[in-house]
Amino acid sequence: MSAPILVIDDVSKSFRGLRAVAAVSFDVRAGSITALIGPNGAGKTTLFNVIAGVFAPDRGRIVFAGADVTGRRPDLICHAGIGRTFQIVRPFPGLSVEENVTIGALRTGTAVSAARRRAGDILDLLGLSAKARELAGTLTLPERKRLEVARALATEPKILLLDEVMAGLRPGETDEMVAVFRKLNAETGITIFLIEHVMRAVMALSQDVVVLNHGRLISRGTPADVVRDPAVLECYLGEDEEA
Amino acid sequence: MIRNLATELSTRDAVAATTLVLLLVAAPFVVGDYLLSVILIILYFAYVGQAWNLMMGIAGQLSLGHALYVGLGAYTAAALFVHFDVPPAIGLFAAMAVAALAGAVIGFLAFRFGISGVYFALLTIAFAEFTRILFSHFDWVGATSGFFLPVENRTSSDLVNLRGTSVMFYYVILTLAAGALVFVRLLAGTRLGYYWRAIREDQIAAQALGINVFRYKMLAVVISAAMTAVGGVFLAFYYNNLFPTDVFGIHRSIEIIVAPIIGGLGTYFGPVVGAFLIGILGEGLTNATEAAGIQTAGIKQLVYGVILLLIIKLVPGGLWPLIARRLGFSIKERRK
Numbered sequence: 001m002s003a004p005i006l007v008i009d010d011v012s013k014s015f016r017g018l019r020a021v022a023a024v025s026f027d028v029r030a031g032s033i034t035a036l037i038g039p040n041g042a043g044k045t046t047l048f049n050v051i052a053g054v055f056a057p058d059r060g061r062i063v064f065a066g067a068d069v070t071g072r073r074p075d076l077i078c079h080a081g082i083g084r085t086f087q088i089v090r091p092f093p094g095l096s097v098e099e100n101v102t103i104g105a106l107r108t109g110t111a112v113s114a115a116r117r118r119a120g121d122i123l124d125l126l127g128l129s130a131k132a133r134e135l136a137g138t139l140t141l142p143e144r145k146r147l148e149v150a151r152a153l154a155t156e157p158k159i160l161l162l163d164e165v166m167a168g169l170r171p172g173e174t175d176e177m178v179a180v181f182r183k184l185n186a187e188t189g190i191t192i193f194l195i196e197h198v199m200r201a202v203m204a205l206s207q208d209v210v211v212l213n214h215g216r217l218i219s220r221g222t223p224a225d226v227v228r229d230p231a232v233l234e235c236y237l238g239e240d241e242e243a
Numbered sequence: 244m245i246r247n248l249a250t251e252l253s254t255r256d257a258v259a260a261t262t263l264v265l266l267l268v269a270a271p272f273v274v275g276d277y278l279l280s281v282i283l284i285i286l287y288f289a290y291v292g293q294a295w296n297l298m299m300g301i302a303g304q305l306s307l308g309h310a311l312y313v314g315l316g317a318y319t320a321a322a323l324f325v326h327f328d329v330p331p332a333i334g335l336f337a338a339m340a341v342a343a344l345a346g347a348v349i350g351f352l353a354f355r356f357g358i359s360g361v362y363f364a365l366l367t368i369a370f371a372e373f374t375r376i377l378f379s380h381f382d383w384v385g386a387t388s389g390f391f392l393p394v395e396n397r398t399s400s401d402l403v404n405l406r407g408t409s410v411m412f413y414y415v416i417l418t419l420a421a422g423a424l425v426f427v428r429l430l431a432g433t434r435l436g437y438y439w440r441a442i443r444e445d446q447i448a449a450q451a452l453g454i455n456v457f458r459y460k461m462l463a464v465v466i467s468a469a470m471t472a473v474g475g476v477f478l479a480f481y482y483n484n485l486f487p488t489d490v491f492g493i494h495r496s497i498e499i500i501v502a503p504i505i506g507g508l509g510t511y512f513g514p515v516v517g518a519f520l521i522g523i524l525g526e527g528l529t530n531a532t533e534a535a536g537i538q539t540a541g542i543k544q545l546v547y548g549v550i551l552l553l554i555i556k557l558v559p560g561g562l563w564p565l566i567a568r569r570l571g572f573s574i575k576e577r578r579k
């Protein structure tokens with residue numbers, strides 16, 4: 001077992017009395033591909049937002065690469081090495097696809113010309129090169145999801161938080177995306193922490209799975225363990241068919 | 244960077260741009276005093292419009308109080324000149340600093356406390372109005388009776404003291420307008436420009452990509468304010484008189500934003516094209532209403548308002564992208 005890169009320590013977050021995340025603790029191993037699953041409204045995105053600095057937790061700590069990053073501003077979280085995508089995509093619609101990714105690549109402090117080159121490489125990797133000059137606002141939803149990944153990846157994170165980037169993809173496209181993440185993980189050692197409803201992708205990709213339900217952690221283990229866990233089966237009855 | 248600019252312009256664009264510059268440079272030899280003064284004011288609006296465009300068109304921060312920076316720049320340089328004999332070539336820097344400081348205060352208050360969009364715009368109006376009232380009671384610079392610069396020596400040109408013929412003023416503002424266009428165009432291609440456009444498009448996404456949104460919004464306000472103040476210095480020394488209501492009034496702030504909106508927000512030629520359209524129209528209107536013997540002041544504002552409404556409704560991207568496409572120019576600008 002490698003050391004944890006991200007430690008979620010007793011984290012809670014409520015919205016006006018609703019406990020979206022309730023006393024959740026677990027860690028993500030460095031270099032792993034870890035999945036976060038759970039039914040709609042389980043608190044997955046909220047937990048991502050707490051990690052990424054959008055919300056400060058009501059309680060608990062986030063420790064990343066040995067440093068306590070709880071409550072830091074989102075831009076500082078990014079600089080610390082955490083890249084994230086948005087479940088509800090947020091492209092820069094009036095800028096070209098290439099410019100979108102270039103802005104991510106500028107995070108490292110490189111010159112604009114180098115950032116543009118790097119953006120080109122990442123667009124290649126995600127199969128968006130043909131769209132490089134299009135306005136991001138003209139992309140289809142699956143393309144926008146890929147753009148989210150490209151932009152986050154361009155910031156050269158140590159860990160990539162992916163929020164349902166495969167939702168709405170056709171099975172063939174899902175497999176392509178899975179292959180990209182595998183390759184990235186193997187070649188660069190980047191840790192991938194993904195929220196996913198598509199069980200096909202979860203099973204194919206992840207070594208560790210964490211399950212949330214009603215804000216609570218109800219199970220964790222290998223994909224094979226988790227899908228046999230009665231607690232998981234119960235909360236998922238009739239859920240993953242729609243995904 | 245200069246090479247970048249050159250390579251991104253097609254030869255057709257280059258020919259058009261060169262022709263325009265040559266025409267404007269030759270204008271004083273060709274046109275009469277009246278027309279020259281009209282073009283001069285058009286270029287002034289192209290200049291301050293470009294400064295406003297940097298903040299709104301590129302960085303996405305709506306200011307409806309830019310007259311504040313014009314006024315602060317104008318009064319600062321004029322007061323230094325009249326009271327301490329400081330030439331405007333030096334007073335200019337003080338003017339920019341004062342306006343930048345005012346911009347920093349407004350930006351700090353707004354961006355620290357999460358005031359944005361319409362509320363930010365209201366704050367900028369409030370500051371301009373507040374300053375107008377303040378200057379109306381500021382005896383050192385004449386309060387409501389106005390502040391006057393000595394009018395002298397109008398035959399020879401003295402750039403350091405900005406005393407000279409209207410032709411000298413014409414070339415000064417032409418240089419400023421052209422310089423502002425090139426400056427904003429170049430800046431947009433730098434890291435700063437990318438960050439500003441990211442913030443304009445989606446602040447939350449920008450922040451998630453590591454951009455310190457507060458810092459770059461502050462920079463946009465401060466740079467735009469300092470640029471605008473230079474326009475104010477020009478105005479003070481061209482007109483030689485300053486009245487708080489005339490300088491800081493909300494109608495002045497609106498005037499500044501008409502050209503870039505009509506020309507095309509976030510485009511680089513938009514403010515120039517818009518300034519020419521509005522300038523020619525405004526002049527025509529003045530002449531027409533005068534000939535008809537009608538009171539003009541209110542009518543002009545009304546027509547501006549109607550045109551703004553039409554543009555925002557019908558061509559929200561502004562006229563320049565439309566014209567550019569028609570004429571086959573490449574536009575590497577905001578195409579929304």
Ligand SMILES: Nc1ncnc2c1ncn2[C@@H]1O[C@H](COP(=O)(O)OP(=O)(O)OP(=O)(O)O)[C@@H](O)[C@H]1O
Pocket residue numbers: 015018020038039040041042043044045046047087
């Ligand atoms: N900003 C917010 N303000 C108020 N309530 C919120 C906010 N964000 C999330 N919630 C609530 O918190 C709960 C958890 O939501 P969250 O988006 O984290 O779920 P999720 O697991 O990501 O669900 P999904 O699979 O549908 O994306 C939900 O009940 C949701 O309505």
Ligand SMILES: [Mg+2]
Pocket residue numbers: 044045046087163
């Ligand atoms: Mg979610």
